[in-house]
Amino acid sequence: MTSTTSLERRSRYPGGRLERTLIDAESLQERVRELGAEIAADYADRDLVLLCLLKGGIYFTADLSRAIDLPVTVEFVRARSYAGTESSGQVQLSWIDGLDIAGRDVLIVEDIVDTGLTLVEIWRALEEKGAASLAICSLLYKEKRLAHLFPVRYIGFAIEDVFVVGYGLDYDERFRNLPHIAVFQPESARSPSR
Numbered sequence: 001m002t003s004t005t006s007l008e009r010r011s012r013y014p015g016g017r018l019e020r021t022l023i024d025a026e027s028l029q030e031r032v033r034e035l036g037a038e039i040a041a042d043y044a045d046r047d048l049v050l051l052c053l054l055k056g057g058i059y060f061t062a063d064l065s066r067a068i069d070l071p072v073t074v075e076f077v078r079a080r081s082y083a084g085t086e087s088s089g090q091v092q093l094s095w096i097d098g099l100d101i102a103g104r105d106v107l108i109v110e111d112i113v114d115t116g117l118t119l120v121e122i123w124r125a126l127e128e129k130g131a132a133s134l135a136i137c138s139l140l141y142k143e144k145r146l147a148h149l150f151p152v153r154y155i156g157f158a159i160e161d162v163f164v165v166g167y168g169l170d171y172d173e174r175f176r177n178l179p180h181i182a183v184f185q186p187e188s189a190r191s192p193s194r
């Protein structure tokens with residue numbers, strides 16, 4: 001039996017409301033296990049670094065790393081591009097200078113690929129550091145929004161063009177701790193008559 005949490009029962013929040021569940025917690029966990037098995041098979045006998053893009057990738061990376069039956073290492077880089085529900089068009093990367101990835105196989109772990117701009121920036125920065133190989137694993141993928149075509153090797157779920165929160169994804173820093181993925185409807189996108 002699925003129980004509703006206090007977070008889910010309160011549908012309205014400052015700035016908008018939680019509209020509906022897009023991917024439930026059980027489906028997320030099942031897909032993460034499948035991805036973990038696939039990655040473990042592909043990277044057997046390699047020196048794999050999981051590079052978590054913070055903050056959104058934190059829950060996905062924590063679960064994915066435990067689903068990969070290999071002695072991986074986990075590193076973190078902070079990438080920022082969003083203000084509210086819109087991309088600012090500029091990506092700021094932090095903590096990339098200290099990364100030691102020369103000669104190693106790096107798998108970038110993202111919460112969502114939207115326009116693809118974040119990946120363009122991070123890919124460029126990692127290439128300069130001499131990784132043996134680079135690949136991307138994204139939990140979610142918004143195909144319709146892609147402005148920068150990028151080879152995403154592992155995709156959890158392709159989703160429609162909606163703003164989502166939960167399982168690491170936020171709206172102005174809220175809802176990262178939802179155990180599922182929900183559609184968030186911002187206030188400004190609603191008709192004033194409703």
Ligand code: IMP
Binds near residue numbers: 081117119
């Ligand atoms: P991109 O650079 O446009 O691909 O955007 C990637 C980043 O934007 C993600 O890592 C998220 O932090 C954020 N983002 C994009 N779409 C959403 C969404 O629907 N909900 C929450 N964050 C999003």
